[in-house]
Amino acid sequence: MIAGVQVKKLVRHCDDRGFFMEILREDDEIFSRFGQASMSKSYPGVIKAFHYHEHQDDLWFFPVGNAQVVLYDLREDSPTRGETNVFYLGEDNPVLLLIPRMVAHGYRVLGNEPAIIIYFTTAAYNRSHPDEKRIPWNDPTIGFDWTTKYR
Template identity: 70%
Template structure:
């Protein structure tokens, strides 16, 4: 596991009326502070990658659709420096993922339906000074192959 990343499997409580699921609680101890909650929808086969932050941690949750989430540790001095890790998140695997400062992240929408991501951050977005640093999805240093491997 990349140093500082936390993966939490979510528990759904179904009954004859529907279902209930907690996503994030203050006593989970995951966010240093709360900054912002955001929502984004992406179409099938879209790749949104990579970016990282110097100030904020992110927590990602995909309530609809499915995604291949890729992390790459860019923190010099981290015991997992330059390691890449993949998570499969969404309707088929309901979970949340804490992505710490300095870990590049991105995702690819899987399947034929759009994916929705809800994410929580420790900082609010500042258009005048965005804490968002972009890296190409096909960056050769990361070297991640986004193609589905048919086995």
């Protein structure tokens, strides 16, 4: 796994009324600092990739739908520089994923339904100086093949 990436498996407490699930707590080892909480909806087949941050970490959670999440380590001094990780997150796999700064990240919505992502950042979005760097979804350096592999 890319150095610094962390996965927190989320636990559903189910009963005859439905379920309850904690996503993030201030005392979680995966959590360092609150900056902002945001939500986004993406339609089936959409690819949102790639971007990275120089100063903040992201924590991603998909409560609705399912997504293929791709990470690529850009850090010069990282023992996992140039490595790619792929995660499948969403309703079928409730996980909170910590994405460290300088790790490029993106996702593709899987299935026939939209996906909703709730994400937390360790710094609030600064409109005058955004910490948001973009890399094309099909960047040859990353070289990720987003097509579904029918096996």
